[in-house]
Amino acid sequence: MLSGLLHPFRGLNLLWVLGREGATDVALSLAPKGSFPATALGLLGRIKSGRAKRRSPGTNLAHALKRLGPTYIKLGQILSTRADLIGEAAAVDLSALQDQLEPFSTEQARAVVQEALGRPVEDVFTDFDAPISAASVAQVHLARLKSGEDVAVKILRPGIEKRFDRELRFLRWGARWAQRLVPDLRRAQPVGLIDVLRAQTAMELDLRMEAAAADQMARNFKERGGLSTPSPFWDLTTQRVLVMTRVYGINIDERDRLRAAGHDLAQVLTNAATCFFQAVFDDGFFHGDQHAGNMFIDARGEVVFVDFGIVGRLDWKGRVFLADLMAHLLEGDYDGLAQRYAAEGYLPKTASTQAFALALRSVAEPIVNQPLERVSFARLLGQLLAMGRTFDMSLQPDLFLLQKNMLMAEGIARSLAPEINIWDIARPLVRDWMIYNRNPISQLAEHAETALEVAGRLPNMLEQAETALTDINAEMDRRRSSGPIWLWFALAGAGGAGVMWVLTQVLGG
Ligand SMILES: Nc1ncnc2c1ncn2[C@@H]1O[C@H](COP(=O)(O)OP(=O)(O)O)[C@@H](O)[C@H]1O
Ligand SMILES: [Mg+2]
Numbered sequence: 001m002l003s004g005l006l007h008p009f010r011g012l013n014l015l016w017v018l019g020r021e022g023a024t025d026v027a028l029s030l031a032p033k034g035s036f037p038a039t040a041l042g043l044l045g046r047i048k049s050g051r052a053k054r055r056s057p058g059t060n061l062a063h064a065l066k067r068l069g070p071t072y073i074k075l076g077q078i079l080s081t082r083a084d085l086i087g088e089a090a091a092v093d094l095s096a097l098q099d100q101l102e103p104f105s106t107e108q109a110r111a112v113v114q115e116a117l118g119r120p121v122e123d124v125f126t127d128f129d130a131p132i133s134a135a136s137v138a139q140v141h142l143a144r145l146k147s148g149e150d151v152a153v154k155i156l157r158p159g160i161e162k163r164f165d166r167e168l169r170f171l172r173w174g175a176r177w178a179q180r181l182v183p184d185l186r187r188a189q190p191v192g193l194i195d196v197l198r199a200q201t202a203m204e205l206d207l208r209m210e211a212a213a214a215d216q217m218a219r220n221f222k223e224r225g226g227l228s229t230p231s232p233f234w235d236l237t238t239q240r241v242l243v244m245t246r247v248y249g250i251n252i253d254e255r256d257r258l259r260a261a262g263h264d265l266a267q268v269l270t271n272a273a274t275c276f277f278q279a280v281f282d283d284g285f286f287h288g289d290q291h292a293g294n295m296f297i298d299a300r301g302e303v304v305f306v307d308f309g310i311v312g313r314l315d316w317k318g319r320v321f322l323a324d325l326m327a328h329l330l331e332g333d334y335d336g337l338a339q340r341y342a343a344e345g346y347l348p349k350t351a352s353t354q355a356f357a358l359a360l361r362s363v364a365e366p367i368v369n370q371p372l373e374r375v376s377f378a379r380l381l382g383q384l385l386a387m388g389r390t391f392d393m394s395l396q397p398d399l400f401l402l403q404k405n406m407l408m409a410e411g412i413a414r415s416l417a418p419e420i421n422i423w424d425i426a427r428p429l430v431r432d433w434m435i436y437n438r439n440p441i442s443q444l445a446e447h448a449e450t451a452l453e454v455a456g457r458l459p460n461m462l463e464q465a466e467t468a469l470t471d472i473n474a475e476m477d478r479r480r481s482s483g484p485i486w487l488w489f490a491l492a493g494a495g496g497a498g499v500m501w502v503l504t505q506v507l508g509g
Contacts, residue, residue, distance in 0.1 A: 003166055010170045014068065019044040022052030023064035026090045029057065030188075037182050058086075058093025065097060070136035070160065071167035073099055074204075075197055077289075077310075081404040084386035085188060088379070095291075095404065103134035109141055109155050116241040124236065128153075136160075137204050137309065142246065145233075150246040152230065152306075154207060156239075161205055168198050196397070204309040207242035213308035214244070220283045227275040227303045247304050249296030253415055263301050265417045272303050273422040274429065276409055280402065281323065281433045284314040290405045292412055312398040312405070320437075321346065321399070322381075326430050329380055330423070332368060334360040341393070348392050359387055373421045378406035 018024055024045045031038040052060050065076040079086060080094035110121045110128060121128055127144040134140075137160060141153045175190035203209045211232035221227040230244035237243055250257045252272065258265060272295075279286040287294070288310030296304040314322070321344070328337035338357035341347050347356060363383035368375060381403045388395045413422045 004169070004173070007170050007173050010167075011174060014174070015044060016047075017067055018064050019047040020049050020052065021064035021067060022048040022055065022057070022060035024048075025057035026061045026086055029087065030085075032184070035184075037184075056089065056093055058090035059096075061090065062094050062097040065094075069163075069167070070101070070157070071164050071171070071197075071201070073097065073136045074201055075171070075193075078193065078197055078200065081400045083382050083403070084389060084400070088382060091404070092407070095408065099135040101134055101136055103131040103139050104158060106130050106141070108158055109139070109153075112155050112158060113153065113241050116238040117236060137201075138207070143243075145243075151233065151243050152246050154210070154242040154244070156205065156207065156241075164201050164205065168194065168201070171197070200310065206239045208237060208239055210308045211237050211242050211244070213311045214305075216285065217279070217283075217287070217305065217308070217311075220279070220285060221275065224278060225302070226271050226278075227305065228298070229305050229308070247296055247298075247306055249298045249304050251292050252295040252297055252303070253292035253412055255416060258297060258416075261299075263297060266420060268297055268301050269413055269417045269420055269422070270425055271301065272297075273409070273413065273425045275303055276422070277426050277429045280314060281319050281430065284316070284319055286312045286314075286402065286405065288312045288401050288405065290408050290412075295412070310401070312401040314396065314398055314402065316437075317344070318396045318399060319433075320344065321396075322402075323430050323434050323437075325381065325384065326377065326423075326426065327434060329360070329364050329384075330368065330375070330377075330427070332364075334358075334364070346393050346395070348394075351391050356391055359391070360384070363387060372424070373419060375421060375423065376407075376410055377423045377426070378403060378410050381406060 022045065024041045028038060028041045028045065031041060052063070055063070061079075062076060065072040076094050076097045077099070080091050080097065083091035086094070106128070109131065113124075113128075114121050117124060124146060125143045126146055126148075127142075129142045131139040131141050136157075138154050138156050141155065143151050143153050145151055172191060172194045175194050179185050179190055211234070214229040215232060217227070218229045218231065230247050233243040233245075250261060252258075252268070255265065258268065276286070276290075287305050287308065289307060290305075294305060294307040296306070298304050321341075324337060324340045324344075328334070328340065334357040335354075337360060338347075338353045341356070342351075342353045347353065363386075364380055367379050367383070370376075381399070385395065385400060385403055387393075410422065413420065
């Protein structure tokens, strides 16, 4: 309750950091010229530091979010999947947002482990080393079990749940106000964005979910091979502590080390790309944070993924959507694709299929007409997702996550073996997939499977997430209706305006 009263002051601090770091530029580029938000952002931009003036808008936003802490870093990660909203350049800059923070001490880590496992650390581990990495949600220690096995131990930051909860409440409060003051913002759904952030962090704050996701992906690839993940030790894994087998390998972007270890880069890339498409098309279950830090190449040249904090899912319909896109767009068959999307119900009945085909052509031609090795399917998908807003297409949210991961995968591929375009590897795979899955019998089977899956696996997770959201919404509504918040807002507004005015006088000349 008391914490809610501090929201206006948190708001001022937020504005201050956004202004100083120059994070307003990205927002300014979106606001209609001459509008109230544009004026306000312009004013705020005048307190920008000298350093920020020399950086790109997206980098400025990344710096601001990093300075604001864990919740904002996560917000930045979600925003980085929304090139359709903030533009491609800013999305790419945001993807580079480093999720590295000061580690907490090994003493604290041991205390968390002891508390979680209910017995002294020495009873389980013979060695327990200093952290090897520290990010906004968790850090990782190397350790050795009494049984002699080398493991990695991922541990949640102490107090991180409370901090996220407090800041998410504030952000939701802020998003509601922003939406109320600037009705145009409603189209970008700021409150919805915060709800996505809450649902995602809820997953990341339970390391059992991460262990389960790693386990599931390992199972998916068990028969096929080509990809593995660390195995969780379930009896040593709790919400706050994840003990898993140690991974040995070379990060996938370390060209020289890979070569020195005798790997054929083209082969490594072909395998990695094949695994990527299998995960997306065959399983509809993909790693949601495919940067090189999370991808290793083992002695056999196969992929080892770590870090399953974010995973994406695509149901059958989403996979067909993608397959159609690849099959038609790369052939330049815009009318065919538009008709397909209309038939599948992606386009609202009111939309003109011809106009859609024309729009597709306008965004795709510049990309498709590049030399083949430079054609970026991720950018094609990005353009399509951005167009989806104009044409009011009904799109699965995880397509945005997938698009960002495709961009990252393309980046890695380019640095590993620039002469190979991973979409050439994909094409035959997608064609086979289409031939196999587009016949009526397998469609029926797939629908049955999806129905079973939804019945069996997802409801618990979704229900929990939904209950949490309903609770939060109810709580927020209750708060909103308690009058004095107006007073706080007025006070904060007046204070903020005063501070801004003084600052612009002093700093802006
Ligand atoms: N099972 C493991 N074996 C060896 N190293 C690991 C393992 N899990 C994580 N790491 C190392 O710790 C780093 C951080 O772990 P990660 O799960 O990616 O955490 P974060 O979510 O903080 O990025 C990884 O980039 C990797 O270098
Ligand atoms: Mg990681």
